[in-house]
Amino acid sequence: MKLLWILYIKLLLLASINALPNITSCNSLGLIDKSKILAICETIQCNVSPDSQVYYPLDLNYSSTISHYAISSTNFSVCSVVPCTAEDLSIIIKIIGVNRVPFGIKSGGHSLNPGFSSTGGIQISMQCFSQVNYNPNDETVDVGPGLVWDDVYKQLQPYNVTVVGGRVVGVGVGGFLLGGGYSWKSNQYGLSIDTILEYELVTPNGTIVNVNNQTYPDLYFGLKGGLNNFGIVTNFKMRAFPQGQVYGGILLYTVVVINDLVNAIVTFQTNNQDPKAQILCDFTSLANSFDINIIAFYDAPTAPPNTFDVFTSILHEGQLETQSYLSLVQASPVSFTNNMR
Ligand SMILES: Cc1cc2nc3c(=O)[nH]c(=O)nc-3n(C[C@H](O)[C@H](O)[C@H](O)COP(=O)(O)OP(=O)(O)OC[C@H]3O[C@@H](n4cnc5c(N)ncnc54)[C@H](O)[C@@H]3O)c2cc1C
Known part of the structure; x- marks a missing residue:
């Protein structure tokens, strides 16, 4: 009974420590408080060249350095650092390593898993490496x-x-x-x-x-x-x-044809032997609507006859046409689901 009581007190203490606003993260080396991380952000700031930047939550540029495609993956770091040279990044990682601070490395921020490229510690944003x-x-x-x-x-x-x-x-x-x-x-x-x-x-x-x-x-x-x-x-x-012109585009369907479409996807994936032909399908539930789209791609200005007939024969909107590779990539509607979970 006494043991249980001690365990209960310990759990309560642990819970109250975790509730303290100053405590941002916990790793195998123990709890690290925000003020220590802040001091390390400042150390980084005064050691990197003027090419690289350190941002804090009230800075205008801060949000772009921490934001993710899925809002659930975004974490509010104590600061974000934007190295612009490999030499500055080397300095940053040495300072982080010596101080054992939690950190995250983010490029495009499309990881859907919280903590994979986000952190409550120091966010390293790679946005400056844009060559x-x-x-x-x-x-x-x-x-x-x-x-x-x-x-x-x-x-x-x-x-x-x-x-x-x-x-x-x-x-x-x-x-x-x-x-x-x-x-x-x-x-x-x-x-x-x-x-x-x-x-x-x-x-x-x-x-x-x-x-x-x-x-x-x-x-x-x-x-x-x-x-x-x-x-x-x-x-x-x-x-x-x-890379020359390609053939393809986006075809949009409603849920009414879902069974036909699923069968068409299976048929295409089973039978297609042409490495230049490919599809990408999305089933998207947004608010009260449920939409399906197929992006069809053929790596030449025209596709051999019948390549995508299994899809175009089902009631749809949109069309397949010759276009640049860039314009086909830009046709994807994934930005509609930006900032969702
Ligand atoms: C809408 C959408 C469409 C997608 N389409 C495709 C697709 O067609 N094909 C496909 O293969 N995948 C696809 N993916 C998956 C995508 O490739 C992964 O999510 C990928 O990790 C995203 O890279 P990022 O730089 O945007 O992600 P981030 O979240 O920035 O990084 C992802 C991981 O890589 C690490 N990392 C990032 N940059 C570096 C670096 N410079 N050095 C060391 N580590 C680094 C991060 O720490 C993190 O662990 C898609 C994802 C989404 C959300």
Whole structure:
């Protein structure tokens, strides 16, 4: 009975500590209070170059550095840091490491899991790493993690090349390329990770390394799906592929045809043998409506006859047409569900 009583008091104490506004996070090293994190934010601020920024909750730029696609993934960090050079990021990660502060690394913020790229500690936002450099000599593209895919395609369009990247608007380069990456081009060229030749990486101890199959084969392998477990990536060197006009678009359906549509999806996925043909389907419940859409993609200006007939033969709105790769990616309506759970 006495033991139970002690346990009860301990639980009460623990609950009251957690309720204190000053306590933001708990890790294996114990509770870290906000004032300590704030002091570390200030230490970072006075150690990084003027290129990089530290923002606090009342700053105008703060919200863009912490916001996520799903509102449930957004966390209010004590400060957010926006490194603009690998050297500054190295300084930041050393300070965070020495002080054992909770932190999160965010590129596009499309992770749906709270705590994967958000934190109540120090948010590192990669938004400043927004480079897209096409190198025609070796047919590669240097891509920064802080971009979204539609911006990458926009910048590559004048060169008639693309990379194996995201399929819809708004998805971030960083997490996508570290998690796998299923692209409109994947049936032809593999996952995005299969087309990355080199990473610029800031390791957990702050060392800046160029990781490729020759320099660090283990790390190179680990980064192909390893997300944030091996360091923070500041540049991806990717293979470039030719990109001309494509055929496709978005077809919209109501719930009335759901059974026909589900059968059509199964038929298409079972029978399609053409790696240039692909679909993406969304079942979206918004307020009182329930909508279904199919984005159809064919990697050429026209598709062979009948390629998407299973979908166009069902009552729908919208049409399939020849267009640029960028415009097909921009056709996706995923931004309607921005800021929801
Ligand atoms: C609407 C929508 C559409 C999607 N479409 C596709 C699709 O077509 N194909 C597909 O494969 N996936 C798709 N995804 C999944 C998407 O690829 C992942 O959610 C991906 O992690 C998003 O990357 P991000 O940079 O936006 O995410 P973030 O939330 O910023 O990051 C995700 C993870 O990567 C880590 N990370 C981010 N940047 C770095 C970095 N520079 N260095 C180290 N670690 C880093 C973060 O810490 C976090 O763990 C989609 C997701 C959504 C919400």
